[in-house]
Amino acid sequence: MNVKRLMVSASGEDTFLKKLLSNKAAIAGLVILLSLVVIALLASFLSPYAPTALVAEPYLPPSYSHPFGTDGLGRDIFSQMIHGTALSLEIGFVSAAGITILGTTVGIISGYFGSYVDEALMRIVDVLLVIPSIAFMIFVAVILGPGLESVLIVIIVFGWPPMARMIRSQTLTLREREFVESAVVSGAPKWYILGSMIFPNVISLIIANGILAVIYGVIADASLAFLGLASTKNYSWGTVLYNAQNEGAVFHGGIAWILAPGIFIALTGIAITLIARAIDDITDPRYSAVGR
Amino acid sequence: MEISNLSVKFPSLKGEVTAVDGISLSIDQGKVLGLAGESGCGKTTTGLTLLRMIRPPGVVEGDIEFAGRNLLSLSDEELRRFRWKEVSMIFQGAMNSLNPVKMVGSQIADSIMDHTKKTRLEALKMSAELIRRVRLPPDSIHKYPHQLSGGQKQRIVIAMAIALQPKLIIADEPTTALDVVSQERILDLLKDIVSGGSSTVLFISHDLSVLAKMCDTIAIMYLGKIVEMGSTRDVLASPAHPYTSALIDSNITIESMNSTVESIKGYPPVPINLPTNCRFSDRCPFATQECFDSEPPQVDLKNGHVAFCYHPRKENGR
Amino acid sequence: MEDEALLELRNATVTFESRNRRINALDNVSIRIGREDRLAVVGESGAGKTTLVRCLIGLTRPSNGSVIFKGRDIHRSGRKTLKEFRMSVQIIFQDPYGAMNPKHNMLQYITMPLKFLTGDMTRMEMETRAEELLGYVGLKEDVLWKYPHQLSGGQKQRVAIGRALASDPEFIIADEPTSMLDASAAAGILNLLKKLADTRKMGYAIVTHNMGVAAYSSRDIYVMYSGKVIEQTETAALVSSPRHPYSKVLLDHAPRTLSSVFAENSKGVNLKGDSGEHDPWAEKGCRYMQLCTRAVERCASEFPPLAGNESGRYACFNPLENELKRGQ
Numbered sequence: 034m035n036v037k038r039l040m041v042s043a044s045g046e047d048t049f050l051k052k053l054l055s056n057k058a059a060i061a062g063l064v065i066l067l068s069l070v071v072i073a074l075l076a077s078f079l080s081p082y083a084p085t086a087l088v089a090e091p092y093l094p095p096s097y098s099h100p101f102g103t104d105g106l107g108r109d110i111f112s113q114m115i116h117g118t119a120l121s122l123e124i125g126f127v128s129a130a131g132i133t134i135l136g137t138t139v140g141i142i143s144g145y146f147g148s149y150v151d152e153a154l155m156r157i158v159d160v161l162l163v164i165p166s167i168a169f170m171i172f173v174a175v176i177l178g179p180g181l182e183s184v185l186i187v188i189i190v191f192g193w194p195p196m197a198r199m200i201r202s203q204t205l206t207l208r209e210r211e212f213v214e215s216a217v218v219s220g221a222p223k224w225y226i227l228g229s230m231i232f233p234n235v236i237s238l239i240i241a242n243g244i245l246a247v248i249y250g251v252i253a254d255a256s257l258a259f260l261g262l263a264s265t266k267n268y269s270w271g272t273v274l275y276n277a278q279n280e281g282a283v284f285h286g287g288i289a290w291i292l293a294p295g296i297f298i299a300l301t302g303i304a305i306t307l308i309a310r311a312i313d314d315i316t317d318p319r320y321s322a323v324g325r
Numbered sequence: 326m327e328i329s330n331l332s333v334k335f336p337s338l339k340g341e342v343t344a345v346d347g348i349s350l351s352i353d354q355g356k357v358l359g360l361a362g363e364s365g366c367g368k369t370t371t372g373l374t375l376l377r378m379i380r381p382p383g384v385v386e387g388d389i390e391f392a393g394r395n396l397l398s399l400s401d402e403e404l405r406r407f408r409w410k411e412v413s414m415i416f417q418g419a420m421n422s423l424n425p426v427k428m429v430g431s432q433i434a435d436s437i438m439d440h441t442k443k444t445r446l447e448a449l450k451m452s453a454e455l456i457r458r459v460r461l462p463p464d465s466i467h468k469y470p471h472q473l474s475g476g477q478k479q480r481i482v483i484a485m486a487i488a489l490q491p492k493l494i495i496a497d498e499p500t501t502a503l504d505v506v507s508q509e510r511i512l513d514l515l516k517d518i519v520s521g522g523s524s525t526v527l528f529i530s531h532d533l534s535v536l537a538k539m540c541d542t543i544a545i546m547y548l549g550k551i552v553e554m555g556s557t558r559d560v561l562a563s564p565a566h567p568y569t570s571a572l573i574d575s576n577i578t579i580e581s582m583n584s585t586v587e588s589i590k591g592y593p594p595v596p597i598n599l600p601t602n603c604r605f606s607d608r609c610p611f612a613t614q615e616c617f618d619s620e621p622p623q624v625d626l627k628n629g630h631v632a633f634c635y636h637p638r639k640e641n642g643r
Numbered sequence: 644m645e646d647e648a649l650l651e652l653r654n655a656t657v658t659f660e661s662r663n664r665r666i667n668a669l670d671n672v673s674i675r676i677g678r679e680d681r682l683a684v685v686g687e688s689g690a691g692k693t694t695l696v697r698c699l700i701g702l703t704r705p706s707n708g709s710v711i712f713k714g715r716d717i718h719r720s721g722r723k724t725l726k727e728f729r730m731s732v733q734i735i736f737q738d739p740y741g742a743m744n745p746k747h748n749m750l751q752y753i754t755m756p757l758k759f760l761t762g763d764m765t766r767m768e769m770e771t772r773a774e775e776l777l778g779y780v781g782l783k784e785d786v787l788w789k790y791p792h793q794l795s796g797g798q799k800q801r802v803a804i805g806r807a808l809a810s811d812p813e814f815i816i817a818d819e820p821t822s823m824l825d826a827s828a829a830a831g832i833l834n835l836l837k838k839l840a841d842t843r844k845m846g847y848a849i850v851t852h853n854m855g856v857a858a859y860s861s862r863d864i865y866v867m868y869s870g871k872v873i874e875q876t877e878t879a880a881l882v883s884s885p886r887h888p889y890s891k892v893l894l895d896h897a898p899r900t901l902s903s904v905f906a907e908n909s910k911g912v913n914l915k916g917d918s919g920e921h922d923p924w925a926e927k928g929c930r931y932m933q934l935c936t937r938a939v940e941r942c943a944s945e946f947p948p949l950a951g952n953e954s955g956r957y958a959c960f961n962p963l964e965n966e967l968k969r970g971q
C-alpha cells in the first residue's frame with residue numbers, strides 16, 4: 034500500500050509508470066528484460082532444435098546454423114540456451130523475492146526495535162555469513178537431493194543476510210533522524226513510523242538490492258550447477274555452463290559454449306542495473322521539481 | 326580577480342533557473358570582499374563558479390579574469406593546476422561532511438595529495454604544521470571528526486583550504502552553523518590568515534554583522550543580481566538600496582530587546598522565468614510602476630559606492 | 644503562591660558514555676515552566692541544551708530525576724497522560740531540513756498530530772484544518788502539496804510551527820529555531836512565535852546560543868554551561884546586569900547593531916584559552932573555572948550551588964556586582 038502511494042505521490046503530477054517510461058536507461062533495461070521474458074515464453078518456437086536432440090557433430094565451433102556451436106553429444110547449444118532462459122529467470126526472480134522479503138523484514142525489525150531482538154537476529158546473520166556456503170550447499174543437496182527446490186532454498190538462505198545487514202544499518206540511522214522523532218511527538222504509533230517513515234526511505238535501497246538479487250540468483254544457480262548440485266534434468270543457463278565444464282569444452286576449443294551463458298547472464302545484469310538506477314532516480318522526489 | 330557579466334543557469338523541468346544573472350565584481354589583491362543576501366540568492370553558486378565547479382547541465386556565461394588569465398577557458402590540465410593552488414574554497418557545511426572514519430590529519434593530507442605530487446609523508450608533515458596554524462592542539466591530527474566540536478571541525482576545513490597558500494580563498498558561510506563564541510574565534514583566525522599573508526578572500530555570509538567585522542568591501546546580492554556594492558562602511562552605515570536597508574533592519578541584536586525587528590515580507594522565490602525588472606520590486610515597500618516594468622539603473626554614490634535602484638536612499642525618504 | 648506548573652523538570656540528570664568516559668550532559672537540573680511563560684535557555688554548543696529539550700518533551704528519559712506534567716510523571720503514567728502531554732507540549736526541532744520526511748509532502752507532515760493526537764477527523768476536515776494552520780504561520784495553501792526540498796529553510800520552519808500548533812498546545816519548546824536561517828527569516832520566525840503567544844495564550848521556551856535572540860523573545864532566562872544551569876533570572880535583569888562571569892561572556896558575544904560594530908572596531912573580548920582544549924567535565928570544582936577571569940581558590944574544589952532568591956539565582960562564588968542595586 035505504501036509502495037503504491039509513494040509511487041503516485043512522488044511526483045504529484047506524473048504517475049510512476051509514466052516517469053519510468055520517459056527514462057532512457059529504464060527503457061533500455063526494460064527492452065532487454067522483456068526480450069528475455071519473450072524468449073523464455075516462446076522458447077519452443079524460437080529455438081531451431083530441441084535442446085536434447087542430437088543434430089550435428091560434437092564440439093562444432095560456432096556457425097550460422099549453430100551460433101554457439103554444439104556440445105559433446107552434438108546437441109545445439111543455442112537451443113539449450115533458449116530453453117534454459119525460462120528456468121534461469123524463474124530461479125532469479127523467485128530467489129530475489131525470497132531474499133528481499135526476508136532481508137527487508139529482518140533488517141527493519143532489527144534496526145528499529147534494537148536491543149535483544151536486534152542482538153538475536155544479527156547473531157543468526159553472523160552465523161550464516163561465516164558458514165562456508167559450499168559445504169552447506171553440498172549438505173542441503175545431499176539431504177534434499179539435487180533439484181529446483183534445493184537450489185532455491187540454498188540461494189535464499191545464503192542471499193538474505195547481506196541485505197538484512199544493509200537495511201538494518203539504514204534503519205538505524207533513520208531511527209535517529211529528527212523526522213522520525215517529529216512523528217513520535219505527533220503521537221504516531223510504531224506501525225506508522227515503520228510503514229510511513231522508515232519504509233519509504235529504505236525502499237530505493239530495497240528495490241536496488243532486490244533487483245541485484247535477481248542477478249545473484251541467476252549466477253548462484255550457475256555456480257550450483259557448476260558444482261553439480263542443480264538438477265540437470267531441465268536446462269538453465271547454469272546447466273549449460275555445467276555441461277561445458279563437465280564435457281571439457283576448453284579442450285575441444287568450445288569457447289563459445291562457455292561464453293554463451295556468460296553473455297546471457299551479463300545481459301540480464303545490465304538490464305536489471307539500468308532499471309534499478311532509473312527507479313532510484315524516480316522515487317527521489319527531488320527528481321520531479323526544482324530544488325532549492 | 327575580475328568578474329564581468331557572469332551568469333549561471335540550470336535547466337530544470339519547470340524552466341531555466343537563473344541562479345546568477347549577469348553580475349560584475351572585482352576583488353582586489355589582499356582585500357576581503359563580502360557577499361551578502363538571504364539564502365537562495367545565488368551566493369554559493371557564484372563561489373562555485375570561481376572554482377569552475379559548476380557541472381553540466383549548469384551553464385556558465387561571461388568572463389572571469391584571474392591573474393591575467395581567463396578562467397572559463399582553462400583546459401582540464403590547467404584547471405587541475407589552478408584549483409586549490411590558486412583558488413580554494415571553504416565549502417558551506419563542509420565541517421559536517423568530513424569523513425567520519427578517518428583521522429582529520431590524514432584527511433588534510435589527502436586533500437594536499439589530491440592537488441599536488443607530494444608524498445604521504447610530506448603531506449602529513451604539512452598537515453601537522455597547518456593544525457598549528459589554525460590553532461588546534463597538535464594531537465588533533467589523530468582525532469576523528471566526532472571527537473571534535475563544531476568550531477574545531479571548521480578549523481580543519483580552514484586548514485585544508487589554506488594548505489597550498491592560494492591567492493584567493495572563498496569562504497562560504499564559514500561561521501553560520503557555529504555558536505556565537507566559536508564564531509568569534511573562527512573570525513579571529515580568518516582575520517589573522519588574511520592579515521598575515523597575501524591572501525585575498527571572498528567572504529560569503531548572510532550575517533551582516535559578521536561581514537561588518539571582516540570585509541573591506543561588500544556586495545549585496547538578490548536573486549542572482551548585485552543590488553548594491555561599495556566599501557563595507559558606506560554600504561552598511563548608509564545603505565542606498567531598500568533591500569540592503571531591509572536586511573540591516575531584520576538583524577536581531579542585543580539592542581533590539583524592547584523593539585520590534587521587521588523581517589522582509591515573504592521569501593526570495595526560485596529564480597525561474599523572471600521578467601526584466603527590479604528583482605526586489607514585489608517585496609519592496611517603495612516600489613513604483615517603473616520598478617515592475619524595467620531594470621533599474623546604476624546609481625553612483627561617493628567612493629565607488631553603487632546601487633541599482635530607481636529609488637535609492639536619498640529619494641526614499643529615509 | 645504560584646499556581647501549579649505546567650511542566651517541571653526535577654533534579655534531572657542525563658548521562659552519556661562518550662569517548663570512553665561518562666559525562667552528565669544534563670547535571671541535576673530543575674526547571675519549572677508556567678502556562679504562559681516565555682523562556683529562553685542560552686548556552687554555547689555542547690552545553691546540554693538539546694538534551695534538556697529532549698527531556699522536557701519526553702524523548703530522552705533522564706537517568707535520574709523526573710519530568711512532571713500537570714503534577715504527573717510522564718514516564719510513570721499511562722498512555723492517556725502521554726497523549727494529553729503530547730497535545731499540550733510541542734516541539735520545534737533545530738534543523739528544519741532534518742525534521743521532515745523527504746518522501747512526505749507538507750500536508751502529510753502537518754496533519755500527523757491530527758491523525759494521532761486529536762483524532763477522528765475526515766480527510767477533508769484535516770485538509771481544511773491544515774490550510775487554517777498554514778494561515779496562522781503566514782503561508783499560502785499551495786505549500787500543502789510541496790515536498791521539503793521545494794521550500795526554503797524559513798518556510799519549512801514555519802510549517803514546523805504549523806505542525807506544532809495542530810493540537811492546540813499550551814506550550815511550545817523550540818530548539819534553536821533560527822540558527823539555520825538567515826536574519827530576515829529568523830526575525831520572521833521569532834515575531835511569529837511572539838504573535839502566537841499573544842493571540843493564543845500560549846507559552847514558549849526558545850533554546851539558543853544567541854543572547855540577542857534570547858533577549859528579543861523571552862521574559863525569563865536560564866543560562867547553561869556544561870550540563871548545569873549557572874544563572875537563572877529575568878531576561879531584562881540578566882542583560883543589564885549579569886552576575887555569572889559566563890553570562891557576561893555570552894552577552895559580550897551577542898550580535899550588536901552594525902553601528903556599534905563600526906564604533907567599537909571590534910575590540911577583543913576577554914576570552915581565555917582557545918576552543919576545545921578545555922574539558923569542563925574533567926573539573927572537580929566549577930566547570931567554568933579554567934576559562935574564568937574571576938576564579939577564586941574555592942572554585943577549584945567545589946561546584947558553586949545555584950543560589951539566590953525569587954528574582955534570580957546564580958552559581959558562582961565570585962559573582963559580578965549587581966549593577967541594578969548599585970544604580971539605585
Ligand SMILES: Nc1ncnc2c1ncn2[C@@H]1O[C@H](COP(=O)(O)OP(=O)(O)O)[C@@H](O)[C@H]1O
Binds near residue numbers: 343344366
Ligand atoms: N545545481 C543546481 N540545480 C538547480 N538549481 C540550483 C542549483 N544550484 C543552485 N540552484 C538554485 O540557484 C539559486 C541560488 O542558490 P545558491 O547559490 O545556493 O544560493 P545561496 O548560497 O545564496 O543560498 C537557488 O534558487 C537554487 O535553488
Ligand SMILES: Nc1ncnc2c1ncn2[C@@H]1O[C@H](COP(=O)(O)OP(=O)(O)O)[C@@H](O)[C@H]1O
Binds near residue numbers: 659661689695
Ligand atoms: N546521544 C549522545 N551520546 C553521547 N553523547 C551525547 C549524546 N547527545 C549529546 N551528547 C553530549 O552531551 C553534551 C550536550 O549535548 P547537547 O545537549 O546536544 O548540547 P547543545 O544542544 O547545547 O549543543 C555534548 O557534549 C554532547 O557531545
Ligand SMILES: [Mg+2]
Binds near residue numbers: 365368
Ligand atoms: Mg549558500
Ligand SMILES: [Mg+2]
Binds near residue numbers: 693737819
Ligand atoms: Mg543543540
